[in-house]
Amino acid sequence: MTIDDSDPAGSDPAGSEPTGHEPAVTPEVPDLAEPTDSALAARLATDAGLLLLRVRAQVGFADPAVLRNAGDARSQVLLADALARYRPHDSVLSEEAADDPARLTARRVWIIDPLDGTREFAEAGRSDWAVHVALWQDGELTAGALALPAQGVTLATGAPLPERPAHAGGPRLVASRTRAPAVVGVVAEALGGTVLPIGSAGAKVAAVVRGEADAYVHAGGQYEWDSAAPVAVARAAGLHTSRLDGSALLYNRPDPLLPDLLVCRPELAGPILALIADR
Numbered sequence: 001m002t003i004d005d006s007d008p009a010g011s012d013p014a015g016s017e018p019t020g021h022e023p024a025v026t027p028e029v030p031d032l033a034e035p036t037d038s039a040l041a042a043r044l045a046t047d048a049g050l051l052l053l054r055v056r057a058q059v060g061f062a063d064p065a066v067l068r069n070a071g072d073a074r075s076q077v078l079l080a081d082a083l084a085r086y087r088p089h090d091s092v093l094s095e096e097a098a099d100d101p102a103r104l105t106a107r108r109v110w111i112i113d114p115l116d117g118t119r120e121f122a123e124a125g126r127s128d129w130a131v132h133v134a135l136w137q138d139g140e141l142t143a144g145a146l147a148l149p150a151q152g153v154t155l156a157t158g159a160p161l162p163e164r165p166a167h168a169g170g171p172r173l174v175a176s177r178t179r180a181p182a183v184v185g186v187v188a189e190a191l192g193g194t195v196l197p198i199g200s201a202g203a204k205v206a207a208v209v210r211g212e213a214d215a216y217v218h219a220g221g222q223y224e225w226d227s228a229a230p231v232a233v234a235r236a237a238g239l240h241t242s243r244l245d246g247s248a249l250l251y252n253r254p255d256p257l258l259p260d261l262l263v264c265r266p267e268l269a270g271p272i273l274a275l276i277a278d279r
Helices: 037-059 064-086 101-105 182-191 201-209 224-236 266-278
Strands: 002-004 091-094 108-116 130-137 140-148 153-156 172-176 194-198 215-218 240-242 261-264
Touching (some): 037 064, 037 140, 037 153, 064 091, 091 101, 091 224, 108 201, 108 224, 130 201, 130 224, 140 201, 140 224, 153 201, 172 182, 182 194, 194 201, 201 215, 201 224, 215 266, 224 240, 224 261
Parallel strands (some): 091 108, 172 194, 172 215
Antiparallel strands (some): 002 153, 108 130, 140 153, 215 261
């Protein structure tokens, strides 16, 4: 599913912030009368993203710490309140809330990151930040949505995702713009590829899903909320997802640390994993 929230008049969502009423999840919206899990994830990620654009416009960029804190807090409230309303019996694991041990025995757990890429969110003009909403159910990720609010796009499970155009050159690897792991350079050099710096984890996976990049290789530390929604969307798009040793990505674990990740075109998985194993 791709939800395009760009301004119909054609303004650049990355360069201007919307005005008007703060978005709310309301029962009169037809597709939320009895929403599927995927539809709910998409709507919540989109609404939280619109709220974050308003926070950017209202708070401004003079004090990045204040802006980051406001974004984290207000997006968390919107998502938590909406999940309590629409899925009152489900558990929630969030970066911005205390961990509830009850999730470990729950069959359904929403894994959310209200604002992925706070550094980029607090920098004027940057659009590489995201909102993540995913559902883990009985051991698997079953729904997920990844919103890129400043780009006016939400990618979600439950409907067709963008087709990835063929790429004739060496693989394009996305990596952190501030702390790219050494393994990324090793893989890029061995495969004759290039490295593209992008901010949040969600924005990196979105670039692979949309065909703007070919692989996301990460090492050095993440948590479940950093990758759950992006991985759910990537799997729906037919991409390979795994740990860097090729093992499965597991969610709703007692320790939410999930330190490494590979998301890539299926044909690149073998060569990349072999290079990492050799290294």
